[in-house]
Amino acid sequence: MAYYRSVGEVPRQRHTQHRDPDGRLYREELMGEEGFSSDSSLLYHRGVPSAILASEVWELPEQRTVPNHPLKPRHLRLHDLETGRDAVTDRRLVLGNHDVRIAYVVTGTAPSAYYRNAIGDECVFVEIGSGVVETVFGVVPYRSGDYVVVPRATTHRWVPAEASRLYAIEANSHVAPPKRYLSRYGQLLEHAPYCERDLHGPSDPLLVEGTEVPVLVKHRTSAGIVGTAMTYATHPFDVVGWDGCLYPYTLNIDDYMPITGKVHQPPPVHQVFEGHNFVVCNFLPRKVDYHPLAIPVPYFHSNVDSDEVMFYVAGDYEARKGSGIELGSISLHPGGHAHGPQPSAIEASLGAEAFEESAVMVDTFAPLELGEGGLAVEDEGYAWTWAADDSDR
Ligand SMILES: [Fe+2]
Structure with missing residues (x-):
């Protein structure tokens, strides 16, 4: 995200002394991607950001997946999925591969655990709900229809104002706007369906006092995805100021401007983000094709190189009518x-x-496997619905 932001107090020049009113030095921390060779931010802490008192195993919910074998299209009803109420620890794994995992949770109104994902960025789509995400960078409000993008290694917690349905896309990489939307220096171009004005990051520091603060860290070993609970000597949300191009932000689907055409437009025009080996697109309310002989729903397509996951969020999805697909599918x-x-x-x-439908799509370039949450709410009959639907003959 090459979009500079400055929040709170930072010194006039980087890597120079920055002191509190009593003369004590703040501790400068660089959060930088790809070593020191990509986007970064500089944060100024009251405490020592590396001071830990304990490190213990955090047992993650089931992360194993099973292959889609024998191969078939699947329909999973997420609204039938029972979850615990913590936005972080009670996520149930629906689908996953070595590049990305999709999990789902219906929160309560209690704050989640303090958490950071050290495996990759998280792009959490808020199906419905509102609240804030408290982060080391400050507070990010969220509402229905938001993508909440939380960079890898950002300590944060979810504080729902109401029960919130969260569709968590957890990458093993970074999540960013597609390169073709960006100028060579990183500005969103005129043909992109959104611009910097639509991205909302923290605007004030979040200064929290505290000691012995537990933070759950999701990370990887050669054996797979694991969790560690670290206890910090001082509160991680002790940053008096920061600046840079790396921080959490939201983008709401209402601010996304769909691109339409004379005939059916392919999914890449609906792209929002990309990660390593996957993309995120959204299909939103829009006028549709204006050729007099246009067929507004898509043609049959063989995704030669990808698995396609659609999450149906609002409206009655035109192409899936008669298939059993409904909201939350x-x-x-x-x-x-x-x-x-x-x-x-x-x-x-x-x-x-016009189509009045909203769906979020994740296309992966490696096969997806089924998580325990997905298997628990599968509609076993979906694969046969095209054969059963012969009403246009
Ligand atoms: Fe498709």
Whole structure:
């Protein structure tokens, strides 16, 4: 995110003395990606950011996955998934591979554990709900329809104001706008469907006093994904100021400007973010194709190189009518098998001028496997619904 931001008190020049009113030095911390060779921010702490008192095992919820074998399209009903109420520790794994994992949780109103993901950035889509995410950079408010992007290694916690349905896309890499949306110096270009004005980061420091603060860290070993509970001597949210281009932010789907065309536009025009080996797109309320003979729903397509995950968020998704898909559903359309609209949806879409649908898509370039949460709410009949739908013949 090459978009400079400065919050709170920072010294006039980097790596120079910055003192509190009593003359004590603040501790400068660089949070920098790719070693010292990519986006970074400089944070000024009251305490020592590395001072820990304990390090113990944090037992993660089940992270194992099973292959999509025998191969078939899947329908998972997330609204049937029972979860605990902690936005972090009670996430249930729905789908995953070595590049990205998708988990789901319905929070209560109690704050989550303090947490950071040391494996990759998190892009958490707020299906419904509101509250704030408290972070080492300050407070980020969230609301329904937000993507909340939390960079790798950012200590934070979720503080819901109401029960919130969170669709957590956990990358093993960074999550950022597609390169083709950016100028060579990193500004979002005119053809991009959103711009810097639509991205909302922290605006004030969050100064919290405290000692012996537990922070849960999700990280990796050669054996897979594991957790560690670290206890910090002083509160991690003790930053008096920071500046740089690395920080958490939100983007709301209402601020995303869909691109439409004379005939059906392919999913890449609906892209929002990219990570290593996956992309995030969204299909939002929009006017549709204006060619007199246009077919507004998609053509059948074989995702030669990707698995496609759709999460149906609002509206009645035109192409899936008659399939059993409803709000809160996920469809997984794997590579190696063509998919497309339900046959009856094609005729039904002719002449449509607008679609009132919202869905978030994750396309992965390596096969996805099923997590325990996904398997628990699978609609076993979905794979056969195209054959059952012959009403346009
Ligand atoms: Fe598709």
